[in-house]
Amino acid sequence: MADEAEDRLGLAEAGPHYHGHRDRLRARFRDAGADAVTDYELLELVLFRALPRRDVKPLAKALIARFGSFAEVIAAPPQRLAEMPGLGDAAITELKIVQAAAQRLARGELRRRTVLSSWSAVLDYCRTAMAFADKEQFRILFLDKRNQLIADEVQQVGTVDHTPVYPREVVKRALELSATAVILVHNHPTH
Numbered sequence: 001m002a003d004e005a006e007d008r009l010g011l012a013e014a015g016p017h018y019h020g021h022r023d024r025l026r027a028r029f030r031d032a033g034a035d036a037v038t039d040y041e042l043l044e045l046v047l048f049r050a051l052p053r054r055d056v057k058p059l060a061k062a063l064i065a066r067f068g069s070f071a072e073v074i075a076a077p078p079q080r081l082a083e084m085p086g087l088g089d090a091a092i093t094e095l096k097i098v099q100a101a102a103q104r105l106a107r108g109e110l111r112r113r114t115v116l117s118s119w120s121a122v123l124d125y126c127r128t129a130m131a132f133a134d135k136e137q138f139r140i141l142f143l144d145k146r147n148q149l150i151a152d153e154v155q156q157v158g159t160v161d162h163t164p165v166y167p168r169e170v171v172k173r174a175l176e177l178s179a180t181a182v183i184l185v186h187n188h189p190t191h
Contacts, residue, residue: 021057022048039070046098050091059086074099075131103129107152117147122183125149130187138165138186142179150177 028036029045037045043060051059063084067073073081074095081092106128116122122141129152130137138156141149153173156164165184174182 021055040064042070043073046094047091050088050094054086059084063087071131074102107149116141116143116149116183126185126187130185136187138184140170140173141183141185142174142177143181143183144178145180147181150179 025037025041025044029042034042040057040060040063043063044056047056047060063073063081064070066084067076067080076095078092078096081087081095106125116125125141126139130139135157137154139152139154142151142153144150155169155173165186170182170184
């Protein structure tokens with residue numbers, strides 16, 4: 001009798017709320033796009049591959065709480081990610097693959113069009129290329145006469161607060177690439 005009442009009310013054997021969560025989240029992403037998911041849900045989608053038999057929602061939320069955003073989690077140094085309970089080598093590798101893909105995608109777009117023709121375009125590019133770096137970098141963006149990026153090279157990597165630069169090497173490389181302009185970029189990860 002009680003089972004019949006539960007059936008009529010739709011309460012019988014519904015299972016835990018997280019059953020089918022992965023499929024529903026993937027479907028929402030597929031059907032509505034990236035803007036339809038939050039940062040932690042996008043992080044869940046990445047973690048699904050590395051942690052196939054685990055509820056990753058709590059881990060995704062904890063990562064966002066610790067690092068601040070999807071971008072900051074993806075760009076966090078592997079050593080800091082390893083400090084998170086439940087985040088092993090496989091999951092850290094997945095996060096670093098996403099970071100590498102995002103960086104390569106950003107560089108690929110730059111090769112197809114003139115994007116460094118304004119100060120804001122340079123800033124946007126540098127934020128993508130150097131976001132959340134944990135060491136100082138001295139990068140050189142080599143441009144052609146149309147302000148198209150020929151090469152983006154990390155010339156030096158320093159410590160947390162220091163990186164050397166050698167003008168002779170900058171000029172030598174610019175001549176090798178036949179660059180007509182260079183943009184020198186330096187970050188301050190401690191700020």
